[in-house]
Amino acid sequence: MKKMIVLAIGAMMLVACGQKGPKAEEVKIAQKTDSLNRIIQQKDNEINDMVSTINDIEEGFRAINQAQNRVTVAQQGEGANAVERIRENIQIIQQTMQHNRELINKMRNQLRQSSVASDELRRTLDNLTRQMEEKDAQMRQLRAELEAKDVRIGELDKEVTNLNTNVSSLKEESSQKSQTISVQDKQLNTAWFVYGTKKELKEQRIIVDGKVLQSNFNRDYFTKIDIRVDKEIRLYSRSAQLLTSHPQASYTLDRDANKQYVLRITNPQLFWSTSKYLVVLVK
Template sequence: MKNVSFLIFALALAVFASCGGNSKKQQVENFEQNDSLQKIISQKDNEINDMMETFNQIQEGLREINEAENRVNIVKDGEGANKRRQIVENIQFIQSTMKQNRALIEKLRQQMRESSVKGDQLRKSIDDLVKQLDEKDQELRKLHAELDAKDIHIAELDKTVNSLNDNVSSLQTESSKKTETINAQDKQLNTAWYVFGTKKELKDQRIIDGSRVLESNYNKNYFTKIDIRIEKEIKLYSKSAKILTMHPSSSYTLQRDANKMYVLRISNPQLFWSTSKYLVIQVK
């Protein structure tokens, strides 16, 4: 009987210990879950706070833009020596703030992409901000037009126009230089030189040397320069003529005029001058 009582007591202790162990394990698991949940909540809070801070900065920017627009509207219809300066300062402020706001909106979108917080309402709010900025762009353009009508030119606009004029002028100058270069190259490509003379004259100028033509240090100044697009006929003033340089025979003819003097007529200038830009003719 004593042994039975001891066994029951031991079993009771085991059951109690088991229950106590399970209870502690459950407490640990609950603690870990709560800790993870707190971390998630804290992360989401931080993300939301960051996004709300950016959102508030954008809203503040829009408020400042509205105030600056109101100041411009008041000044542009008023009088005063500082009128132009005040308008310029406020419009420059508006343009700068709008640029900052667009950068902040892009930052807010990036925060949303990287955030675990997903909300259609926040996306809608961002779209509304973009719409407001677009409306401000239109208002600013309208304001510029009104100021122009009142002959109040903003320095930045004048600077932009001057810059455009400078660019146009630079482009015109560059285009003019390119045209000059092309014309010079074109003229060079269409320039040729010719000479005709007796055998003795050509020898004296070292244009011919025995049977060789244009191979010595000849006198280039003895040649006549022509534009091959224009000069297609060369009068030789001789009843005897022989072409010493190589030119395609199909590109020219040697014909006599009324006085029986030879005239070189070039029918295909491009082909004629393709082999040599120098023409040497021996006459008597």
């Protein structure tokens, strides 16, 4: 009986030992798996971060290329607008290149500190660095071209300014001449007339001692007209006599419905050729 109890206790101990062994092994495997997952996750994060940096750098190069193309197009233009477009795009290029330099340095530090030893990433970094150096060389060449372009634009602007000044002077001179011609034309086509009784004309010194317009007569008493427009003068009288000399073939004296005279000038140039003053005596 005692022997059987000892055997039973021994069997129970063997079973207990068999159950404890697999649990410890599983814990170790789980720990190793978790550690590997963390390492893989870290490497994935590092790779994703560097890939994102590469994408940003390449996007920067695309923006630089587009700005360079716009500068090339603007260089073919002239004037202040073209210069302003060139300056704006040069500023974009400079800012983007500076940002790309910072991103390349960031990626270089990432590779240096990263646990990922990737030859492909290093080759990519070397390629991006070469592209950056090429862009620097292109910018130096572009600056040299723009310096020459700025000189030429400056000369053209000076020529344009001089031309504008000359045009302004010519316009002013032309305007003055036109104004002078207009004044002269107006003077040439201006005449004055007056009609009145003998008493009225004497009072205004238009008739003095039987003579017409011989002394200092009152010019304000006359009505000014444009001989090109005013070709008919109503005299409001049944008696009318021209006291100033005008060719008879250049006018008619007609009566209206009220039997009052109307002077109709049929040939203005001829009528006013002898005198620009018309005096008509009415009753």
